[in-house]
Amino acid sequence: MTAGLVLIIGGLVFLSGSAVLAFCWAIRDGQFRNLSAAPLTIFDKDEPVGLPTDRFPSRK
Amino acid sequence: MNKLPMIFVGVLITFASSWLGLVVYPFLALGHMQPAPDEDTGGYFPPTTTGLAVAGQRVYAANGCIYCHSQQVRPAPLSTDIAKGLGPRRTVARDYLRVQPAFLGTMRTGPDLTNIGVRQEEANWHHRHLYDPRSVTEWSIMPSFRFLYKLQLIQGQPSDDAVKGLTGPLAPPAGYEVVPTDDAKALVAYLLSLKRNYPLPEAPLPPAKK
Amino acid sequence: MKPQSLLSSINPANEPDALASYERAEIDASTRGPVLLFFGSAVFWLLVGSVLGLLAAWKMTHPGLLDSLGFLTFGRIRPAHLNAVIYGWASSAGIGTGLWLMARLCRVPLMHSKLLVSAAVFWNLGVLVGVLGILAGDSRSIEWLEFPGYATPILFVAYACIGIWAVIMFRYRKPGHVYVSQWYLLAAFLWFPWMYATANILLVWQPIQGSAQGAVNWWFAHNVLGLWFVPIGLASAYYMIPKVIGRPIHSYYLAILGFWSLAVFYSWNGMHHLIGGPIPAWMISASVVASVMMFIPVVTVAINHHMTMRGHFDALQWSPTLRFTVFGAMAYTIVSLQGISMAIPSLNTLTHFTDYTIGHAHFGLYGFFSMMMFGAMYYIVPRLVGWEWPSATMIRWHFWLVASGVLLMVGALTIGGILQGLAQYDPTVSFRSSLDYATPFRWLRGISGFLLLAGHLVFATLFVQMLLKVGRRKEGPALFAAPADHKPEAAV
Numbered sequence: 001m002t003a004g005l006v007l008i009i010g011g012l013v014f015l016s017g018s019a020v021l022a023f024c025w026a027i028r029d030g031q032f033r034n035l036s037a038a039p040l041t042i043f044d045k046d047e048p049v050g051l052p053t054d055r056f057p058s059r060k
Numbered sequence: 061m062n063k064l065p066m067i068f069v070g071v072l073i074t075f076a077s078s079w080l081g082l083v084v085y086p087f088l089a090l091g092h093m094q095p096a097p098d099e100d101t102g103g104y105f106p107p108t109t110t111g112l113a114v115a116g117q118r119v120y121a122a123n124g125c126i127y128c129h130s131q132q133v134r135p136a137p138l139s140t141d142i143a144k145g146l147g148p149r150r151t152v153a154r155d156y157l158r159v160q161p162a163f164l165g166t167m168r169t170g171p172d173l174t175n176i177g178v179r180q181e182e183a184n185w186h187h188r189h190l191y192d193p194r195s196v197t198e199w200s201i202m203p204s205f206r207f208l209y210k211l212q213l214i215q216g217q218p219s220d221d222a223v224k225g226l227t228g229p230l231a232p233p234a235g236y237e238v239v240p241t242d243d244a245k246a247l248v249a250y251l252l253s254l255k256r257n258y259p260l261p262e263a264p265l266p267p268a269k270k
Numbered sequence: 271m272k273p274q275s276l277l278s279s280i281n282p283a284n285e286p287d288a289l290a291s292y293e294r295a296e297i298d299a300s301t302r303g304p305v306l307l308f309f310g311s312a313v314f315w316l317l318v319g320s321v322l323g324l325l326a327a328w329k330m331t332h333p334g335l336l337d338s339l340g341f342l343t344f345g346r347i348r349p350a351h352l353n354a355v356i357y358g359w360a361s362s363a364g365i366g367t368g369l370w371l372m373a374r375l376c377r378v379p380l381m382h383s384k385l386l387v388s389a390a391v392f393w394n395l396g397v398l399v400g401v402l403g404i405l406a407g408d409s410r411s412i413e414w415l416e417f418p419g420y421a422t423p424i425l426f427v428a429y430a431c432i433g434i435w436a437v438i439m440f441r442y443r444k445p446g447h448v449y450v451s452q453w454y455l456l457a458a459f460l461w462f463p464w465m466y467a468t469a470n471i472l473l474v475w476q477p478i479q480g481s482a483q484g485a486v487n488w489w490f491a492h493n494v495l496g497l498w499f500v501p502i503g504l505a506s507a508y509y510m511i512p513k514v515i516g517r518p519i520h521s522y523y524l525a526i527l528g529f530w531s532l533a534v535f536y537s538w539n540g541m542h543h544l545i546g547g548p549i550p551a552w553m554i555s556a557s558v559v560a561s562v563m564m565f566i567p568v569v570t571v572a573i574n575h576h577m578t579m580r581g582h583f584d585a586l587q588w589s590p591t592l593r594f595t596v597f598g599a600m601a602y603t604i605v606s607l608q609g610i611s612m613a614i615p616s617l618n619t620l621t622h623f624t625d626y627t628i629g630h631a632h633f634g635l636y637g638f639f640s641m642m643m644f645g646a647m648y649y650i651v652p653r654l655v656g657w658e659w660p661s662a663t664m665i666r667w668h669f670w671l672v673a674s675g676v677l678l679m680v681g682a683l684t685i686g687g688i689l690q691g692l693a694q695y696d697p698t699v700s701f702r703s704s705l706d707y708a709t710p711f712r713w714l715r716g717i718s719g720f721l722l723l724a725g726h727l728v729f730a731t732l733f734v735q736m737l738l739k740v741g742r743r744k745e746g747p748a749l750f751a752a753p754a755d756h757k758p759e760a761a762v
Contacts (some may be wrong), residue, residue, distance in 0.1 A: 011302045039518035053591040056662040082489040086482035121411035124345020134546025143697040156480035168623035201333045207653040
């Protein structure tokens, strides 16, 4: 019973603590600053916006 | 856009709060719950169960009865459980003090078993039913649990604990008898112990209608 | 020392966060071992899980089927099926997808792949021990946590490796924006151990008393879905849909809002499994409210994906990835709205203890999550083995078999469940009728199991062919040629 309690409270402090730290970091790092450019980050020079990157394999 | 940090903080707190509310709270509040004293007899509700019935909980868990049978009676305006005769009153947290784990269940492919010990008090009925459900209830889809029983040659006198009155295709051939294993005996003891027909302060029995 | 920094100093025109194609190929290649290992074991458990599920389904209509042996009894096959598909198939596929996405989005080659390989080995060992333990009669009968106490520590070891890896990877990522998929993945990788540890400690190792277990059980079981599978599935969708059609996600703001509102509301949802049950009423009310609030994250995701796809629906014809992913995304919307409706107490009384719930669970885990994972695997595997999928026809068969299979299953269980629930609600109707009403629909569900199994066999064949490199070498390092009949559009 007490072991469980210690684990629970410990877990709560540890996990929510690390989550708050992550959040503070995200703000400091400017993660929320430029939301209109953000979705473009998955595109590159050679896989630019407008280039489809998947298709059914062509028939032999 | 600069509202986002606010959202972020709110979300974190709420996730932790769900953990506090749905895990830590029941842990603290329900975890220390005690049986209710019974003034008439000096006993307690829920009553203690025998060691055999406790062992039966393991058999119940191992064989997955929970995937077809629930063990909870929901209160009246919300459901028709009580009108359906599943029990005289709703079940509450205290009812589950002595079970491990609490077999609340999420399916009613078969009937709710909260009060099966009241409905079927006879051990032999349960053995017949577990051995071959369709020999008792012809339309049943409950699987046979005959692997919990031994089919053996009758040596002289039939054994005392042999299952009586077995019929149907799985009935033992002449000269043989079906004897429950320890697991089957424990399971039936557990089923017979399932009686939520005692009053609790938070869930009194309805006044008897005569 | 790092090739990319050298490159950018030689050629300043190359922006720091743009990747040359060979760099991306290098990153993809670095993930090959662990990701293929996770995918391969996922496919294996998918087959095991489908066979177990099929058997369980047929046992519902043929109770005498294989009933003489304990380890084949319905009450063991069913949890074995559930755990094989949850931890064996879905989690492995999700982890594999997560690793690959994480490496790509962090823009660095995968590090410490030995850590991940041992994680994969331990994970599979844990699932194997757990499933065998259930069949041997050690099931705990705590839904979604049936694995016996000796199997879960093995899974923990595996999980610890993955969690540590995710944090290291994130620390070493290339500077720049953290894409929404990364948020989803990191959150999932952090939430899962929290939930899994809490539930195992309080239910299996140091069991708490009585019906508090019910609360912890459903807090866990529902969060596995919402805070483990949903984030991974959505992380994949948020990458695959824009990437495949070559168009950025419609609204990034909605994406982040959706992410955080999911975390807020989902974590409170689970108690709607206990409506009318023996836990404090306020917990259930809070869950019902939170379930209804799920409307926000669900609708934001639905709008976002739809708006991204708008004008590109013809792409469903030429991209296998997109076809599976969009099916999954649509299923996500429908199944979530269905789930919301099921939390409303008056409907819940009808559907709660019936096949309806089973249908809902399959819609979520299969219609949404598994389809997402198929989509992701169709995208990822060619980039790992440098080979093209050997047969478009087989991919089509796979899609139509599993799509019709899951729709038939969910449809049958939904209708059957409603009839069953109506019969069980009406005090004048016998219990037997609730069985009789459901029976024909259980037959249909049994048939749908064959469709799914057939689809999985097709997929497994394709997957093995990829490993054996049957078919054609893939053109280009990390890119399929654009379909000839589809003109790439101008940048949006």
